Amino acid sequence: MKILLAEYAVGIGLEGTLLKEGGAMLRTLVDSFSRLGHEVTYLSAGPLLLRGRAVSSSADNFQEVLERESSHADAGLVIGPDELLAELSAVVEENTTNLGCSSRSARLCADKLECTRTLQSHSVSVPRILECGVATACVIKPRFGCASEGVRVASSSDTEEGFIATEYIEGEHLSVSMICGTGSLPLSVNKQHIEIDRNRPGSPVTYKGNIVPYRTGHEKELFDVAARTAKVLGCNGYIGVDIVYGKGPYVVDVNPRPTTAVYGLARTLRTEIGELLLKNISGELPDAVVTEGEFSFTKDDFEDIV
Template structure:
């Protein structure tokens, strides 16, 4: 039995853009997991009907997001779960806390460890961890900063507190690397990211690039800096004349919607959890997100 859920769908998240990304990731992997084994999933009552006709899917309905951790504990305690994977944001330690619960039980976590999430989920800790090994934009310690025009007047300024990060801006191509991390690190694909004022709005998966091998090498070097990264990991990069590591995402990313592997990504994650050698073929496609 596989326990698999996505936080936006489980919590009934109201932001349409985030919810769409959640469904893209969840639906992609859910169909793949169901080809392997029965699946139990936490799904908010408002979305449960969308999945009621899926064979071999057990739905645990969620009334309120405060119920998620309680239900997760109940499932792991009372059902025979072999593998577990949650897709969730790092914000407010959501992914960290859910992973800590999974780690309390004798199941194989298909995702990253809580210790790795603690580092990779904090952009400043990530910077401190990787800055001596790869190129990454200069990043300032989080504290209160005043930002004002060089020639401003009238006492006008913007104040940012410790929840914000000030980082050097690097011009270049916005790309990402999809990896599977285990006893070995396997690059799956190099991807182009479409980013505008709305944020991440889509991409092109498994692109060709003259620096592809070098980009893979830099992403692998960065990932090796953080102990406990496991399963699917996404690394955001900016490429100009040089390769800059921007962020390490210790979780499934929306890029998987455009990623097709043979065997499936779900099967690769399970093989990886069992310390098996991975061999695979990769195809990709372009996709967009409605925001």
């Protein structure tokens, strides 16, 4: 099959952390589909040498190149910032089989306010959304955003336009990687390396890396809440559900696309990610997968990828 993979940071030539994380995810997926013998095309604004065929793109023409190349592919997957992912996914949907979330689902997940309200209305445990002016420990985050950018802890729910405040949940920072569609296939629970300074109001919440998989006695409970979350939001393909486990699991974010955890998962999963994504199209996912060992990484490990 002809597979198109488009990661936004790599495709427009961003610099810094987002480029490194994007490059790690893209390389992981390109390698997986290539090992399966598929013809892989990927978009790149720079000299990123991966297996498959690189197509030149830039910030000026990323969507145009995505439209052109997806029309020649049998299936495609785009990874992008939450606020752009719905629009980019719609381009893939119009031209080929979309291996990821629909544009509708991506749009709902991207809106942290509406996503939280939707999950709450379906009895999925989420942090409470706080009205402005409440003096309590809380998390301030952009209504639209990704990669913990702009997220901070605070002692008051006073927020500026474009941000929301939710109650602060004390607990273990985890995520669930899964593939979903007509059904759901949990892949792993991951421990997130999150840096938070509770003693300094306004301190940013910083993502540092992952342990994949993370062995925990709460695995079934975490898998169940992630599956309910995916069903409520209409997710498809590889997604990541961020959870803080306090008195129970609280869903704090939903990533309707591959996340950096896939970098570690590919090193512990005994099945190719690409194979599972393609089986998901026809509803032929296995009942379970096997992981061996664990892989711990930080964002510094992405230095040599791009």
